[in-house]
Amino acid sequence: MSAPCDARCPYCGRPLALVWVHGHGQCGACGTNVDECCRGELAVAAPGRTSDSRLRRGRLGPALDMSE
Known part of the structure; x- marks a missing residue:
């Protein structure tokens, strides 16, 4: 190595x-x-680790809106 x-x-x-x-x-x-x-990684927070209120409310835009 x-x-x-x-x-x-x-x-x-x-x-x-x-x-x-x-x-x-x-x-x-x-x-x-x-x-x-970007090699295929996803911008998804781990369960219980969402510190950004925009992510909790689904306000990161249509491409990253996980509220549906």
């Missing part, structure tokens, strides 16, 4: 230093997106 410091960018081959921009990780050398912001 390789150590984290041995990780390399699959595009430019330089040692990988991730830079986080708007939720995705990109290579600090070439700027290529190497860790996408």
